[in-house]
Amino acid sequence: MSTNPPPGELTTGGAHASDVPEQFQDPGLEPHQLRLADRSEKNAKRVERQVVAILIVSVIASIAGVVGFFAIPVGTTLMDVRLSTLVIGLGLGLGMLGIGLAAAHWAKALMDNTERVEKRKPVPSPPEVREEAVEQIATGIEESRIGRRPVLKGALVGAAALAPLPFVVPLVGSLSNTWDVNRFRHTAWGDVPEGTGGRLPDGSVGRRLATDPDDRPIRAADVTIGSAFAVIPHGLPDEEHYLEEKAKAVVFMTRIDPNELAVSPERRDWSYDGIVAYSKVCTHVGCPVALYEQQTHHLLCPCHQSTFDLAEEAKVVFGPAKRALPQLPITVDVDGYLVARSDFHEPVGPSFWERDR
Amino acid sequence: MSTATSPQSDTLKSLQKAAPAADYLDRRTGIGRVVREFARKVFPDHWSFMLGEIALYSFIVLVLSGFFLTMYFVPSMGHVTYPEDQLPVTMQGVGMSEAFASTLRLSFEVRGGLLMRQIHHWAALMFVAAIVAHMLRVFFTGAFRKPRELNWLVGFTLLILALLAGFSGYSLPDDVLSGNGLRIADGVARSIPILGSYVSLALFGGEFPGVDIIPRLFTVHILLVPALIVALVTIHLVLVVVHKHTQYPGPGRTEKNVVGYPVLPVYAAKAGGFFFVVFGFLALLGALVSINPVWIHGPYDPTPVGAGAQPDWYMLFLEGGLRLMPGWPEFVIGGYTLSLNILIPGVVVPGVLFTVLAVWPFIEAAVTKDRGEHHILDRPRNAPVRTATGVAVITAFMVLNVAGSNDILATHFELSLNGITWFLRIMFFVAPVFAFWITKRICLSLQRRDRELALHGHETGRIVRMPSGQYLEVHQPLDDDERWVLVSYDADRLVEIDPAEDENGVARPGYEKDKQRQRLSRFFYEDRIEPVTPAELAEEMAAHGGHDGEEMAIEESGDLRAAFDRPEQDEPAAITSGGDERNTPASS
Numbered sequence: 001m002s003t004n005p006p007p008g009e010l011t012t013g014g015a016h017a018s019d020v021p022e023q024f025q026d027p028g029l030e031p032h033q034l035r036l037a038d039r040s041e042k043n044a045k046r047v048e049r050q051v052v053a054i055l056i057v058s059v060i061a062s063i064a065g066v067v068g069f070f071a072i073p074v075g076t077t078l079m080d081v082r083l084s085t086l087v088i089g090l091g092l093g094l095g096m097l098g099i100g101l102a103a104a105h106w107a108k109a110l111m112d113n114t115e116r117v118e119k120r121k122p123v124p125s126p127p128e129v130r131e132e133a134v135e136q137i138a139t140g141i142e143e144s145r146i147g148r149r150p151v152l153k154g155a156l157v158g159a160a161a162l163a164p165l166p167f168v169v170p171l172v173g174s175l176s177n178t179w180d181v182n183r184f185r186h187t188a189w190g191d192v193p194e195g196t197g198g199r200l201p202d203g204s205v206g207r208r209l210a211t212d213p214d215d216r217p218i219r220a221a222d223v224t225i226g227s228a229f230a231v232i233p234h235g236l237p238d239e240e241h242y243l244e245e246k247a248k249a250v251v252f253m254t255r256i257d258p259n260e261l262a263v264s265p266e267r268r269d270w271s272y273d274g275i276v277a278y279s280k281v282c283t284h285v286g287c288p289v290a291l292y293e294q295q296t297h298h299l300l301c302p303c304h305q306s307t308f309d310l311a312e313e314a315k316v317v318f319g320p321a322k323r324a325l326p327q328l329p330i331t332v333d334v335d336g337y338l339v340a341r342s343d344f345h346e347p348v349g350p351s352f353w354e355r356d357r
Numbered sequence: 358m359s360t361a362t363s364p365q366s367d368t369l370k371s372l373q374k375a376a377p378a379a380d381y382l383d384r385r386t387g388i389g390r391v392v393r394e395f396a397r398k399v400f401p402d403h404w405s406f407m408l409g410e411i412a413l414y415s416f417i418v419l420v421l422s423g424f425f426l427t428m429y430f431v432p433s434m435g436h437v438t439y440p441e442d443q444l445p446v447t448m449q450g451v452g453m454s455e456a457f458a459s460t461l462r463l464s465f466e467v468r469g470g471l472l473m474r475q476i477h478h479w480a481a482l483m484f485v486a487a488i489v490a491h492m493l494r495v496f497f498t499g500a501f502r503k504p505r506e507l508n509w510l511v512g513f514t515l516l517i518l519a520l521l522a523g524f525s526g527y528s529l530p531d532d533v534l535s536g537n538g539l540r541i542a543d544g545v546a547r548s549i550p551i552l553g554s555y556v557s558l559a560l561f562g563g564e565f566p567g568v569d570i571i572p573r574l575f576t577v578h579i580l581l582v583p584a585l586i587v588a589l590v591t592i593h594l595v596l597v598v599v600h601k602h603t604q605y606p607g608p609g610r611t612e613k614n615v616v617g618y619p620v621l622p623v624y625a626a627k628a629g630g631f632f633f634v635v636f637g638f639l640a641l642l643g644a645l646v647s648i649n650p651v652w653i654h655g656p657y658d659p660t661p662v663g664a665g666a667q668p669d670w671y672m673l674f675l676e677g678g679l680r681l682m683p684g685w686p687e688f689v690i691g692g693y694t695l696s697l698n699i700l701i702p703g704v705v706v707p708g709v710l711f712t713v714l715a716v717w718p719f720i721e722a723a724v725t726k727d728r729g730e731h732h733i734l735d736r737p738r739n740a741p742v743r744t745a746t747g748v749a750v751i752t753a754f755m756v757l758n759v760a761g762s763n764d765i766l767a768t769h770f771e772l773s774l775n776g777i778t779w780f781l782r783i784m785f786f787v788a789p790v791f792a793f794w795i796t797k798r799i800c801l802s803l804q805r806r807d808r809e810l811a812l813h814g815h816e817t818g819r820i821v822r823m824p825s826g827q828y829l830e831v832h833q834p835l836d837d838d839e840r841w842v843l844v845s846y847d848a849d850r851l852v853e854i855d856p857a858e859d860e861n862g863v864a865r866p867g868y869e870k871d872k873q874r875q876r877l878s879r880f881f882y883e884d885r886i887e888p889v890t891p892a893e894l895a896e897e898m899a900a901h902g903g904h905d906g907e908e909m910a911i912e913e914s915g916d917l918r919a920a921f922d923r924p925e926q927d928e929p930a931a932i933t934s935g936g937d938e939r940n941t942p943a944s945s
Contacts, residue, residue, distance in 0.1 A: 089644020
């Protein structure tokens, strides 16, 4: 602000304030600006040449893609597959891209770019149309004679509500081959089919632990401290429903120095000389736990990083799982092979509503 | 301006050749009316209006490449051994499902098969990304307001369908990654109270994995979901035609018109051409960038799992939620297990997120009590709380996405996995609050800057010395067009409610509800910046006459003394009292 406002300035300002409108007025559409190509035919010609050049690239690419399809065989080497993918893909991609870029360039540089104004039509229908619509519906209802017949109305609603049931019930009811939730509680460790078990000193039979996926029984002597085994019930690959059973029965086994192993009294005979076996199915949402760190005895699920301490009966030390991994009670049979004493003592895998029933 | 120049007679003559065909069609379909209605329909032009187009075109690419894939894919979980004479060598003799084997066969034995698979997968990622980007554009510009609330819901349903299409398609190859994805879905399904176990059994046709899930997902993926998408896209576009497109504020743009270019020829070339750009871009991605090489990890088997596995990007936030959640909230109540540690991130968080997203237009309408139609878009800064809420939700979403990659972060940056997880657990609650606060402040600051600009004009960087010895910077007032963008918005006001008691001291029944509404309204609009009014500008001009008006005079005359001698001639010329008269922009 100048230090010496000239006389009359303030009043001038005040006079203006009373004249000015309440709100700013829309200044209206900007004037149309000419582009290079609008100004001279020479420029327009150049744009035309550019568009044609892009289209020619597109044509060449499309042809090259088709030639590539015939010229490059696939199925013999990976290099062929790569080359075929590359040539057909570049042909298709550049062929398409060329058309698009040419069209866009044409539209932006050559086509008339005068902005146009179109009036919006009101969205709602005019009142008289609405009235007519309502009248028509009312007439329809009246002519149906349903107005004073509540029983008919009720019967119709009832029938319409029930009619879908003979469709929906079979649809939903047949979705699963079983509705027996107890299936979740049983794994293949509980069964010992002929030829899959080993005899224990006390005369009972337990299912042998075998390597995954080649199904070789495992001797206790072969399990060294810190080694990690993915284990399945011996003979499982030959059984029906292999994947479903495996998805429940798969076990992670390692040997931990017995001095470092904390064993609760009731699980005294569940491990053998430091060899422990836990369900490999995470108690969170069921991914296979896989990353074992032998220094800390931590077993980590790579999906959501639930971490279990195998020296402490696989209790959760970190992550989104709540429950410890179920332990498979194991021992050795008379031939020195590892066998399961029994099935798991609790359901494996993720929680479900009826789990503790 | 809206009157089109009438076409040249030779153009009309050349069309005569098509006259019999056109006559035949019109007599049977009445298509002339449709052509007249649409051929020169005007659409506004803005890059952000192309986001929805990208989604639509990606969908077309998905249908085309997907059709190619169905020629060779076998949706069966029947067990086969991969032939010894087929690529890739690592899979020869490996036991697998027919789905996985046919995926390998179509990748390695069918010419162009791998290309189509990669195009299909890239297009799927692009499809969901474009939908989300389009939705954000609609959100931040307030395009969902009346009369477009229902179309917002249609678009929202399309987003859900896109996610469903993505997940069902991702699972089809039956590889070890997608198999573990299904395993996780099974785990989440089982956590549902009461029904969970049965939902799991129903999904898989029995125990996981069973032999039904791939054929079922195939039907969902290639029939059910695409059919619904086509139907809803149709409704979406019909409604766009009914409403006509929104436009950004600007000179000449009103609530009652659309300013832009006609379909023929501009949008036929631009939008039509853009389809080829999207297709071409996706084809180049498919040709050049490997995606989902399923043979590296092998067929699904319950034992192996890859470390550092990530789902497709749109599932990452769910994965991140599962990873962040601590395990303790699993309870056994009366013998029944309630796994809140899975239910909250797997069902509740996405449920809340999607519900809020779906009903936002109705929340905002309830708060503003705004009954008017809106065809002019908001500049995001002019709706600070909406913008801040959007950014807060995006921030929470991004925290979950980062959490879904916590193992990758840990290995790549050699950080503690547990540390990252704890940090993100805290950030999930803290970051959105900060994001909200910062964004709202930025919006308000930008609005103040707009006011500043509208009142004082642009800084020119030119300093003049006044006769008194004072130094002043010359400001150049805005021209009408530029100012109009800054001042032409309505600042929403607080809801005003009637007092709690009437004049007789009797309590008013609806008062409590009104008070709540007022509280909500206060949250939205307590901090607001009013647009500059002509009166304010006039006052500013008058008060700072020596600051702006005079300087303009200096600029125009180039003569200090002359400027000083005739101050009252420096009327605030930038104000126009009528809309019809255009000012030439200040020529300085």
